[in-house]
Amino acid sequence: MNAGLRSARRPLGMLLKQHRQQAAAPRAYSSAAPATVTTETPTTPPAPPIQFSQNASTTPTATPSKPTARSxxxxxxxxxxxxxxxxxxTPDLDPFEESFYFYQRRLNQRLALPFTRYFYFKKDTPADLEWKRKQKALGDDVFTGFGKRSWADELLVGDESHKSDDNGFRRLAATTVSGEDATAEGVEGVKKFEMPLGRTxxxxxxxxxxxxxxxxxxxxxxxxxxxxxxxxxxxxxxxxxxxxxxxxxxxxxxxxxxxxxxxxxxxxxxxxxxxxxxxxxxxxxxxxxxxxxxxxxxxxxxxxxxxxxxxxxxxxxxxxxxxxxxxxxxxxxxxxxxxxxxxxxx
The missing domain is CATH 3.90.79.10 (Nucleoside Triphosphate Pyrophosphohydrolase)
Structure with missing residues (x-):
């Protein structure tokens, strides 16, 4: 055994010897303990009796208490x-969103101005007739890029004209007919699209x-x-x-x-x-x-x-x-x- 192990075991042996001496010594309070015992009835209520089940198992089962309001x-x-x-x-648009969508619509309309409508629709086809009907329904709201409303690319402060009739949406829906009856303009019984419900x-x-x-x-x-x-x-x-x-x-x-x-x-x-x-x-x-x-x-x-x-x-x-x-x-x-x-x- 080297010197390091001997020096490590020496304090451990001293601690064990001290512990044995304390365990063998009589305790100072052992003789005075009986004097403190009283015969008064304990203040805490006794625990509820434990009932054993009827089977062969010896595991005790406590009787549950009656459910009451807890606190x-x-x-x-x-x-x-x-x-x-x-x-x-969806939530209503705030003023900034309304202005943004109005500007995007005006931008698309201005980009489409250099092209004639016959670039998009062949003359006298159902699509051309439907486009004419919608232009007529919108009336003054049609953006042409010329005249008094040629500047109307953006909304002015306080301008709420774009809110009238949901930007002409209801007038467009009222003049839109089903595809099979698109050429039957002016004929009674033409089937219209069902109008959407309002937000109110x-x-x-x-x-x-x-x-x-x-x-x-x-x-x-x-x-x-x-x-x-x-x-x-x-x-x-x-x-x-x-x-x-x-x-x-x-x-x-x-x-x-x-x-x-x-x-x-x-x-x-x-x-x-x-x-x-x-x-x-x-x-x-x-x-x-x-x-x-x-x-x-x-x-x-x-x-x-x-x-x-x-x-x-x-x-x-x-x-x-x-x-x-x-x-x-x-x-x-x-x-x-x-x-x-x-x-x-x-």
Whole structure:
């Protein structure tokens, strides 16, 4: 054994010898221990008895407790549903986009001016007749590159003439006939193309906030109102967790019990998109001994159907589908400040 190993084992042997001496020595508190034993009844309740199954296995099975409303300490844990209807139409163009598309249209028209129309359509063919019909329908909106409107390559500030009649689109659609009847100009019974639907629905014109057919370029959110409450009555559907539910299971149950089962919905993920907490005002006793509430918000989408409060279990009497700005208007600024970052602007 070399000198390095001997020097390494010497401290280890000293530590082992010291440990054996401490283990053999009597402990100072062993004789005083019986004096501290008391015969008082323990303050903690005894554990529930363990019941054994009837089979031959000796594995004990504890009796599960009865499901009750859970809490996080002195706060009641609640799951809320942020149910939304996504936009059904593309968003409206902003002024810059409108100017850009108008300029592109004018540029294409000016590039096509040096060529006669017979370069594109043979004379007196169905395509030529259709082109003449459309030019006549547009009237003064036709860009020729000459005369008073020869300069109109770009929009002037504040000029909204290009918005009239959707740039002549509706007049063009009204004068367009099917291909087999394109040569039957002036003949009764000529089949026209079906006019497209407008971007403003009947619900928008009537102000029906219960309809899902309003604000089709925006995202709508379902808010419900609890009967008998005037202040802060409009909220997202919510209820406390019951039994061994997780947040998603509680949200699914809450939506079914609040707005019925006539909706085809999809929950986006298993984790909340936000949470809030608050304490009850002094003297509030409707929620037992809880001192406040913690609310976790789960995101969901509606695919089809409509809310129905006829058999709800939370005392709700009304619902509305609202945009982000309308949530601020209806629910109030305090509640909106809590949920605004969970809502999209479009």
């Amino acid at each position: 996080a300490g002195p706060y009641r844990t609640t799951s809320a549903v942020v149910l939304s209807r996504p936009p059904m139409l 629905s009947k619900a928008d014109m009537e102000g029906d906030r219960r309809s899902l057919d309003r604000h089709m370029t925006r995202t709508l959110y379902l808010l419900v109102r609890k009967k008998g409450r005037d202040r802060y009555a409009w909220k997202f559907p919510q209820s406390p967790l019951v039994g061994f539910e997780n947040l998603k299971e509680a949200a699914e149950r809450t939506l079914a019990e609040a707005a019925g089962v006539n909706m085809n919905t999809w929950f986006v993920g298993n984790v909340p998109i936000g949470h809030s907490g608050y304490r009850y005002p002094k003297g509030y006793t409707e929620d037992g001994d809880y001192m406040g509430k913690k609310v976790f918000y789960m995101k969901a989408r509606i695919m089809a159907g409509q809310a129905d409060l006829a058999e709800n279990k939370f005392g709700l009497d009304d619902f509305m589908w609202l945009t982000k700005e309308e949530v601020d208007e209806v629910a109030g600024r305090p509640y909106f400040n809590v949920v605004k970052d969970m809502l999209v602007n479009q």
